[in-house]
Amino acid sequence: ILNVEQSPQSLHVQEGDSTNFTCSFPSSNFYALHWYRWETAKSPEALFVMTLNGDEKKKGRISATLNTKEGYSYLYIKGSQPEDSATYLCAFNTNAGKSTFGDGTTLTVKP
Amino acid sequence: DSGVTQTPKHLITATGQRVTLRCSPRSGDLSVYWYQQSLDQGLQFLIQYYNGEERAKGNILERFSAQQFPDLHSELNLSSLELGDSALYFCASSPMTGEFEKLFFGSGTQLSVL
Numbered sequence: 001i002l003n004v005e006q007s008p009q010s011l012h013v014q015e016g017d018s019t020n021f022t023c024s025f026p027s028s029n030f031y032a033l034h035w036y037r038w039e040t041a042k043s044p045e046a047l048f049v050m051t052l053n054g055d056e057k058k059k060g061r062i063s064a065t066l067n068t069k070e071g072y073s074y075l076y077i078k079g080s081q082p083e084d085s086a087t088y089l090c091a092f093n094t095n096a097g098k099s100t101f102g103d104g105t106t107l108t109v110k111p
Numbered sequence: 112d113s114g115v116t117q118t119p120k121h122l123i124t125a126t127g128q129r130v131t132l133r134c135s136p137r138s139g140d141l142s143v144y145w146y147q148q149s150l151d152q153g154l155q156f157l158i159q160y161y162n163g164e165e166r167a168k169g170n171i172l173e174r175f176s177a178q179q180f181p182d183l184h185s186e187l188n189l190s191s192l193e194l195g196d197s198a199l200y201f202c203a204s205s206p207m208t209g210e211f212e213k214l215f216f217g218s219g220t221q222l223s224v225l
Contacts, residue, residue: 031211032210034213034214042218043201043216043217043219044154044201044214044216045113046214049211098167098169099144099169099209101153101155101156102153104153
């Protein structure tokens with residue numbers, strides 16, 4: 001069983017704050033790491049697919065980094081807005097095609 | 112709208128029954144994935160099909176089965192249903208085998224077993 005852990009479980013920030021959270025995964029058999037954003041009553045929406053050690057992705061105010069040697073990825077949100085409130089999931093892929101999701105970090109941004 | 116269609120949106124049934132959930136992937140996508148989300152649990156990967164063939168298997172119970180048809184739509188069959196099978200079942204699709212691709216999720220089927 002692959003262990004994918006996300007921390008913190010939940011986070012409350014004020015509008016305008018920058019924040020970050022962590023996804024930890026096994027450092028062996030790494031193939032790819034996916035980040036998703038999941039708003040309440042909607043379906044998960046893909047943010048990034050990360051494949052190489054040192055990979056860094058950016059989409060607007062959201063960015064992510066990857067360290068496959070130590071088995072972690074960080075997701076950063078700069079200048080949080082209320083519309084960023086969602087659960088952020090990471091999913092670890094092995095070359096066997098299986099994906100394992102973390103339990104997510106639920107972000108609440110207060111106006 | 113992700114382009115992935117799941118039907119039905121809601122399903123209420125009794126223990127011991129059998130149900131079929133349906134998924135139509137985005138146009139052109141060859142892979143279909145099934146996930147289960149139960150209360151108090153994160154998304155659990157069940158199974159992946161690629162171009163009609165099973166490609167990867169996760170924590171799928173023996174009472175559950177799936178298939179992908181020549182037109183690439185997929186069905187997830189759940190039989191001998193138990194109360195614990197109540198969950199939100201998501202389907203997702205991707206263009207190829209998926210490891211390096213974004214997955215596009217449908218809106219899910221909420222299954223309630225009474």
